[in-house]
Amino acid sequence: MKEKWWQKAVVYQVYPRSFQDSDSDGIGDLAGVLQRLPYIKKLGVDVIWLNPIYKSPDKDNGYDISNYRDIQPKFGNMQIFDKLLNEAHRLGLKIVMDLVVNHTSDQHKWFKESRKSTSNPYRDFYVWRDGHDGKAPNNWGSYFGGSTWKYDEATKQYYLHLFAEGQPDLNWENPEVREQVWELMRFWLDKGIDGFRMDVINFISKPEGLPDAPNPKNAEYADVEPMVADGAKVNDYLKEMNDRVLSKYDVMSVGEMPSSKPEDAVQYTGLNAGELNMVFQFDHVTLAFNDDPRLGKWNDKPVKLVALKEALSRWQQALDGKGWNSLYWNNHDRARAVSRFGNDSPQFRVKSAKMLATTLHMMQGTPYIYQGEELGMTNAHFTDLKQYQDIESLEAYHQIVDKEGLIGHDTMMRYLATESRDNARTPMQWDDSKNAGFTDGKPWLELNKNYREINAAKELRDKDSVFYFYKHLIDLRHNSDLIVYGNYIELDPEDDEIFAYKRQYEGKTLLVISNFTSKDVVREYVSGTDRKLVISNYDDDLGSKLRPYESKVYLY
Ligand code: GLC
Numbered sequence: 001m002k003e004k005w006w007q008k009a010v011v012y013q014v015y016p017r018s019f020q021d022s023d024s025d026g027i028g029d030l031a032g033v034l035q036r037l038p039y040i041k042k043l044g045v046d047v048i049w050l051n052p053i054y055k056s057p058d059k060d061n062g063y064d065i066s067n068y069r070d071i072q073p074k075f076g077n078m079q080i081f082d083k084l085l086n087e088a089h090r091l092g093l094k095i096v097m098d099l100v101v102n103h104t105s106d107q108h109k110w111f112k113e114s115r116k117s118t119s120n121p122y123r124d125f126y127v128w129r130d131g132h133d134g135k136a137p138n139n140w141g142s143y144f145g146g147s148t149w150k151y152d153e154a155t156k157q158y159y160l161h162l163f164a165e166g167q168p169d170l171n172w173e174n175p176e177v178r179e180q181v182w183e184l185m186r187f188w189l190d191k192g193i194d195g196f197r198m199d200v201i202n203f204i205s206k207p208e209g210l211p212d213a214p215n216p217k218n219a220e221y222a223d224v225e226p227m228v229a230d231g232a233k234v235n236d237y238l239k240e241m242n243d244r245v246l247s248k249y250d251v252m253s254v255g256e257m258p259s260s261k262p263e264d265a266v267q268y269t270g271l272n273a274g275e276l277n278m279v280f281q282f283d284h285v286t287l288a289f290n291d292d293p294r295l296g297k298w299n300d301k302p303v304k305l306v307a308l309k310e311a312l313s314r315w316q317q318a319l320d321g322k323g324w325n326s327l328y329w330n331n332h333d334r335a336r337a338v339s340r341f342g343n344d345s346p347q348f349r350v351k352s353a354k355m356l357a358t359t360l361h362m363m364q365g366t367p368y369i370y371q372g373e374e375l376g377m378t379n380a381h382f383t384d385l386k387q388y389q390d391i392e393s394l395e396a397y398h399q400i401v402d403k404e405g406l407i408g409h410d411t412m413m414r415y416l417a418t419e420s421r422d423n424a425r426t427p428m429q430w431d432d433s434k435n436a437g438f439t440d441g442k443p444w445l446e447l448n449k450n451y452r453e454i455n456a457a458k459e460l461r462d463k464d465s466v467f468y469f470y471k472h473l474i475d476l477r478h479n480s481d482l483i484v485y486g487n488y489i490e491l492d493p494e495d496d497e498i499f500a501y502k503r504q505y506e507g508k509t510l511l512v513i514s515n516f517t518s519k520d521v522v523r524e525y526v527s528g529t530d531r532k533l534v535i536s537n538y539d540d541d542l543g544s545k546l547r548p549y550e551s552k553v554y555l556y
Contacts, residue, residue, distance in 0.1 A: 006195075006252035006277055007324060008484050009046035010474050011096070011368045015332045016053055016075055017061060018427045019371055021439035028427070028438070030076035034084045037091055039456065043374055043467070044474040047094040047252070049197050051332055053081070054100075057107050059166035060144075060391050061332075061425075062098075063199060064105035068184040085192060094194035096252060101181050102200045103167040110180075111168050118155050124174050127160035127206065139212045141221025145395035148224055160210075162203060162224060164391060172204045172237055185245045195252035198276070201238070202257040202264070205231030220404065229259045235267055238275040247274070254326055254366075256280045262318030269323035278326045278366060284311040285334055298396060300418035303341055305496045305516045313501070316363055316488035325365030329356060330373045335423040339379035341516075346453075348518055348549055349376055354469045354537035355514050355551035359499055361473040362512045362553055364488055369470065371428055375459055376466040379423040380448050383413065389445050393420040431457035472535060482508050482555075497521050498546065510534070514551040521546045531556050 020032025030053065040048060052062035055070040062072060071077050088095050104111055113122035129137040129149070136149035137158055149158040150165045160169045170177050185196065206228055213222035238255075246253055255268060257279040265279045286297060287307050319325050329337035338344050342352030353376030361367050380387070388394060393416050401412045417423075422445060429451040430437030436451035448454075459465035477483045486503035497517045503510040513525050524544050533541055536552035 004252075004277070005250075006047075006366055008478065009094075009252070009366055010044070010477060011047040011049050011366060012040055012043065012045040012374075013049045013051070013331060013368055013370045014040075015051045015371055015425060017051075017444065018425050018438070020428065020430070021441065021443075024439060024441040025074065026439050026441035026443045027074050029074065030071070030080045030084050034080070034087060037084075037087055037093065041091045041093060042460075042471075043369075044471050044478070045093070045369065047096055047194065048088060049096040049368070050098065052098045052100055057105055057166060059105070059164050063100050064103070064107075064164065064167045065100055066105040066107040067109075069187055082191070089192070094252075096195040096197055096254075097188055097193050098199060099185065099196040099201075100199040101170060101184075102203045103161065103163060103169045106166045106168055114168075115152050115154055115159070118157070125171055125177050126168050127171050127210075128155070128157045129160070129210065131158055138210055139215055139222045140224040140227065141219070142224070144391055145399040147221055160206075162200075162228060164395075169206075170204075172206075172233070178237065178240065182241065182244045185241075189245070189249045189251060193251070195254075195277075197280075198253065198255045200258060201255040201276075202230050202234055202260055202268075202279075203228045204237055205233040207231060225259050229257070230264050235273075235275065238268065239273075242274045242276075252277050254278045254280060258282050258286075262315050265315070265319060265325075266323045269319070271323070273323075278324045280326050280328065280331075281315055283315065284308055285329075287311060297419055298400065298412070298415040300414050305499065306494060308341065309490065309493060309499055312363070313488070313490040313493065316365075316490075316501075320364060320487050325363070326368060327360050327363050327365040328368040328370070329360055330370035330424060331368070332370070332424050333421050334370075335419050335421075336377055336379045337373065338376050339423070340418070343518055343549065344378040349378065349454075350464075350466055351537055351549040353466045355516070355549040357466070357470055357473055358512065358535060358537065358551040358553060359514045361470075361477065362483060362503065362510060363501075364484070364486065364503070367474075367477070370424065372424075374467050374470040375429060375454055375456060377426075377429060377454060378448065378450060379417065380420075380426045380446070381417055382420075382422070382446070383417075385413065385416075387446050388416060388420060388422050390420060390422045390425065393422060429455040431455050469535075469537065476535060481505060482510055486510060491525070495523075498523055500525055509556040511554045511556065512551075513546065513553075515546040515549055518548045520548070526554065528556070 017028045019028040020036050021028050022031035053075045054065045055067035055072050056062045056065050110122045110125045113120050114126045136147045140148040142148045144164045148162055151158050161167050213227045215222035253276045255276045268275050269278050337356050338353045342356050400406050426448045427438035427443050432452040459467040482505040486505035489502040491500040499514045501512050515521050522544050526543055531554045534553040534555050538550050
């Protein structure tokens, strides 16, 4: 197998809005990212993925783009972007941008034209349909509540929006749309960026005839995901994208792919497939523990370790030698890993954050670290609905509590505290000064109250911090083909306390053992003397006894 730079790389995700404010407006910006590059460099990562920084009305925090070739004024301008890109490259850091082309903003000039008349040249850039008996064209429910269809008075037709009303879906059937997408990708690649993270890219091919979705529970709107994920033409579109654009540059690509299965991913990322380099799979972060599918992800049941192991191991095994995995616990859409899968109490936060990091970073694939994860940042634990800003959380509250009355206020608040995307979006905790050094102004989203205990300045002073532990894991990967390329063998899948696996490569073996509980557990994994402890989150090694959240890695 020919080695690719992105197989050995570690990516750091920056959510610019919440990273560092430089002009006191309470919103993070590009000059702020520029100022913090040395911190990112110090962590030892290779690549930065920036969430959308394009011009946008911000209905969905930049995932509704009104101009793909311009910078959101709150974040800066093109001069500052160019400076950031140059400085990152000078430091040996690559920059990957978010590509959001399943939909645009309704303020994009294509959509403004499209909605004017049925004969407008841009009409067919979007998905327009007649209604049925005064109702929407089909029963699909939008991700942010309500129908996926919005009636437009001007032409008396409905347009499709899988997400918010302000995010109309592009019509990928139209070759002109695809041409335009290739063009805007080239615009950024020619500037010298190093790749793209592609937003819900497996949703771009909609089913022929746009039929109703199955709706066994007779909900007001049916779950749209099975209808639009991994559609019939998505592989053709991605091959075309690769052929026309990506293959001309030495860049990386990762597609966000809700509900894709490992078989799909082998197709998308297969070494000879000519599509993408890797996908963001969802199985391990959307484990369903709620019996009522109408509540979807809104549940606060603890994650069962066997299910988590099954999901991660299935992807490890299925893609080995056939495709390439991404490895992540966190991003801007997920609650904080240490709160969801570990233990964010003062007693166990540091230990469990390190344990989670080890468990993931010793797997095969390209690891992604989401800002603050390297500090063990926790969920926000908001108690008032007014503290939330996220459109998904607010719309879910509106739909589930106000409209359908499925659950009451208190239960929903508990769910939000566990699952809301805002848990990941609270500002970065740099130090213990006012607003954690994030801004001199009023932060756009409240800070997590624990920033005086958990912050970068403190961790940089402490050799035992989560930060330095991540740095160590990154160094290990950079210096080990076994960690990068080794195969993966899960041990004892039924064990609901310990996550253990082996990696093997060219006669060497790595053994990874993690205790996911807050108690001592005894397991006989360690044998022989021809072994070296590579990393551990405790100072000493008690052999078969694993202390709370203990995690260790041996090289044989
Ligand atoms: C992706 C993004 C999410 C956004 C959605 C619609 O899932 O990660 O933040 O809301 O797509 O663009």
